[in-house]
Amino acid sequence: MNASAPIELLHRIDALPALPKAAIDAMAALRSDDSSSEHCAELIARDQALAARTLKLANSAFYGIPRRVGSIRDAVHLLGRRTLGTMVTAVVVSQQFDPGRCPGFRFDAFWRHAVASAVAARAIAHELCLDEELAFTCGLLHDVGRLALAAHMPGPLSQALAQAKARDVPLHEVETEVLGADHADIGAAIVERWQLAPDVAAAVRWHHRPSAAEAATGRLALIVHAADAIAHALDLAGLEDEHVSEADMAAWTGLELSPAQFLRVFEQTESQVQGLCRSLTS
Amino acid sequence: MTTFTVATAVAAAATASALPPALQVEERVKHLFRLSTRRCSIHPLQHLVLRYRRGERG
Numbered sequence: 438m439n440a441s442a443p444i445e446l447l448h449r450i451d452a453l454p455a456l457p458k459a460a461i462d463a464m465a466a467l468r469s470d471d472s473s474s475e476h477c478a479e480l481i482a483r484d485q486a487l488a489a490r491t492l493k494l495a496n497s498a499f500y501g502i503p504r505r506v507g508s509i510r511d512a513v514h515l516l517g518r519r520t521l522g523t524m525v526t527a528v529v530v531s532q533q534f535d536p537g538r539c540p541g542f543r544f545d546a547f548w549r550h551a552v553a554s555a556v557a558a559r560a561i562a563h564e565l566c567l568d569e570e571l572a573f574t575c576g577l578l579h580d581v582g583r584l585a586l587a588a589h590m591p592g593p594l595s596q597a598l599a600q601a602k603a604r605d606v607p608l609h610e611v612e613t614e615v616l617g618a619d620h621a622d623i624g625a626a627i628v629e630r631w632q633l634a635p636d637v638a639a640a641v642r643w644h645h646r647p648s649a650a651e652a653a654t655g656r657l658a659l660i661v662h663a664a665d666a667i668a669h670a671l672d673l674a675g676l677e678d679e680h681v682s683e684a685d686m687a688a689w690t691g692l693e694l695s696p697a698q699f700l701r702v703f704e705q706t707e708s709q710v711q712g713l714c715r716s717l718t719s
Numbered sequence: 720m721t722t723f724t725v726a727t728a729v730a731a732a733a734t735a736s737a738l739p740p741a742l743q744v745e746e747r748v749k750h751l752f753r754l755s756t757r758r759c760s761i762h763p764l765q766h767l768v769l770r771y772r773r774g775e776r777g
Binding site: 605606607666667669670671672679680681682683684686689696697698699700701702703704 | 747748750751752753754755758760762763764765767768770771775776777
């Protein structure tokens with residue numbers, strides 16, 4: 438184990454650029470009951486690139502709006518502030534890291550998995566009558582620490598990727614051996630730095646071990662844990678050596694989804710991933 | 720710009736394998752859940768994914 442790695446990692450996380458101010462202001466306003474819809478629309482529209490990409494996503498088949506969404510103001514009215522907040526988060530996060538050249542790291546597969554996990558988390562939350570938008574955000578961000586590693590510590594991540602492949606073991610186990618921390622810890626630190634909802638950071642931190650999370654956030658971490666497993670199990674990343682990590686059985690039994698509900702989640706996840714990936718990355 | 724394709728490893732494996740399609744699916748699902756199997760446990764999703772790949776819907 439490389440004992441100095443976590444300290445170096447934390448310093449690098451501190452040095453990461455903050456999210457664009459326009460995005461932070463817009464996300465805060467969309468979460469606040471005190472901000473008018475018009476004010477939210479104005480904040481998003483201040484960043485033309487953010488507005489354009491948000492509109493593109495709003496018009497994607499994933500959101501199923503029967504008529505064209507022509508303005509951010511329309512999007513606020515037609516989709517609601519919480520959904521739009523999720524959309525802005527997705528757009529901003531998808532632009533934050535350039536994975537550059539990290540041997541063994543496939544950015545396209547990474548995004549397919551992130552989006553599949555987000556869609557699956559949302560579908561699970563729907564089945565359980567829980568907060569779908571929060572689940573979507575957590576699913577989308579659960580591996581963001583790995584993206585940060587690819588962008589900022591490509592050497593150690595590449596080493597971990599090679600070892601995980603050679604030994605056919607989960608990458609997060611090797612990350613801990615090589616880096617002294619895994620992508621879940623790193624991702625949670627990044628989400629905290631971005632000042633997203635505290636529940637998101639907890640779900641990211643515990644998505645491999647939801648049984649270790651505090652009760653208040655354990656359910657969200659469990660949803661992400663299951664969504665992550667479903668995304669791998671549906672084989673959506675296009676990786677020949679794809680695998681599903683072991684389930685945290687101490688937590689899994691609390692999921693309370695029937696077989697029919699799981700099958701519906703599978704179907705929705707598989708049918709929605711490709712279109713959403715295209716909307717987020719093109 | 721990144722372009723995504725839907726061609727999954729399942730499809731690739733199905734094309735390359737000489738096994739009947741149903742067995743190819745079963746083998747791929749076993750392969751996906753190999754880490755649990757190796758550690759002598761059965762992942763709770765494994766049989767559900769197999770049912771789904773055989774065409775069952777919720």
